[in-house]
Amino acid sequence: MSRSATIEGLRKFRKKLLRERDPWHDTSRRFRIRRFAGPECFLEHLEGVRVAHLTDLHVGRVTPMEVQYDAVSMTNAGKPDIVVISGDFVCHSQVYLDDLTDVIGQIEAPVFAVLGNHDHWAGAGPVREALRRGGAEVLDNAHTTIHVGHQALQVVGLDDAYTGHADRRAALRGLRTDLPVIGLSHIAEEADPLWEAGVPLVFSGHTHAGQITVARLHELSVGKLAGHKYIHGLYGSRGTQDPKGAVYVGAGVGAAIVPLRLGERAKREVAFFELGTQPGAFDEHHGEQEAHPGRIPSEKTKERRAQAVLRKQQKRKRRNGSGSNAGYDS
Numbered sequence: 001m002s003r004s005a006t007i008e009g010l011r012k013f014r015k016k017l018l019r020e021r022d023p024w025h026d027t028s029r030r031f032r033i034r035r036f037a038g039p040e041c042f043l044e045h046l047e048g049v050r051v052a053h054l055t056d057l058h059v060g061r062v063t064p065m066e067v068q069y070d071a072v073s074m075t076n077a078g079k080p081d082i083v084v085i086s087g088d089f090v091c092h093s094q095v096y097l098d099d100l101t102d103v104i105g106q107i108e109a110p111v112f113a114v115l116g117n118h119d120h121w122a123g124a125g126p127v128r129e130a131l132r133r134g135g136a137e138v139l140d141n142a143h144t145t146i147h148v149g150h151q152a153l154q155v156v157g158l159d160d161a162y163t164g165h166a167d168r169r170a171a172l173r174g175l176r177t178d179l180p181v182i183g184l185s186h187i188a189e190e191a192d193p194l195w196e197a198g199v200p201l202v203f204s205g206h207t208h209a210g211q212i213t214v215a216r217l218h219e220l221s222v223g224k225l226a227g228h229k230y231i232h233g234l235y236g237s238r239g240t241q242d243p244k245g246a247v248y249v250g251a252g253v254g255a256a257i258v259p260l261r262l263g264e265r266a267k268r269e270v271a272f273f274e275l276g277t278q279p280g281a282f283d284e285h286h287g288e289q290e291a292h293p294g295r296i297p298s299e300k301t302k303e304r305r306a307q308a309v310l311r312k313q314q315k316r317k318r319r320n321g322s323g324s325n326a327g328y329d330s
């Protein structure tokens, strides 16, 4: 055996050892699959409709691609009727958009998506195109009706509220009151007014469950410091009592800054919702939780967030040359 072949063999052996020791390369350790029933009000409209929820894929350099494909294979294995993804598909750049298209394209069920703040920071137009090339329907303040067998279900999608792109009135315009509806919003606090508008179940993301949930650190970081009412999991009500709806905040698949996730609640996650099934019909990971106090962003904060999107657009435009539209969008 040549010296280079020996070195290559040793390198592969070392890599294998590292992978076996590394919890990030063990699907069962790094992911959680969670299953919940839908709201009671769906019982008269739907039977056996399974929704898979993914969020915060952050396809890019921080999250290994095998994590993305693990999420896809777990989603496909659950045989959902539809898949909803609540934003943050990219990680700081447009470099991995072809990978994003490939990941979305591997999902077998119809995919419905809304954008998140990272998608607007990186360039909403190209992210939308990448999603559409992968076969997803992107709901930018819009709704659509899908059919599962003879059953109709509306899906309403809010564009990202963090960066100021959510337009609830546009999203809800023309929504039928005689058909069941689920909602998608990257920011979970948008669920409150959606419930009031008759959307009883909303899927969200953005928080990554805090990524570190040991010693309830996520309640400090996401709740107290970032001011979120909804941090991870199920909140609200699926029954007839107030509030008039529920929101599920997914822990997400990827990460945009550091891949560190510590604690049970912080695990990467694929969630399944059984619509048309009575809550309590099967064991769930947890029931509806109490909302945290939260804090409404000030006008100054909203303005700062909106400006950040424009600054990044201008920076991309400068980098790509003023005559080119590549990577520049609104």
Ligand SMILES: [Fe+2]
Pocket: 088, 116, 117, 118, 186, 205, 206, 207
């Ligand atoms: Fe986000």
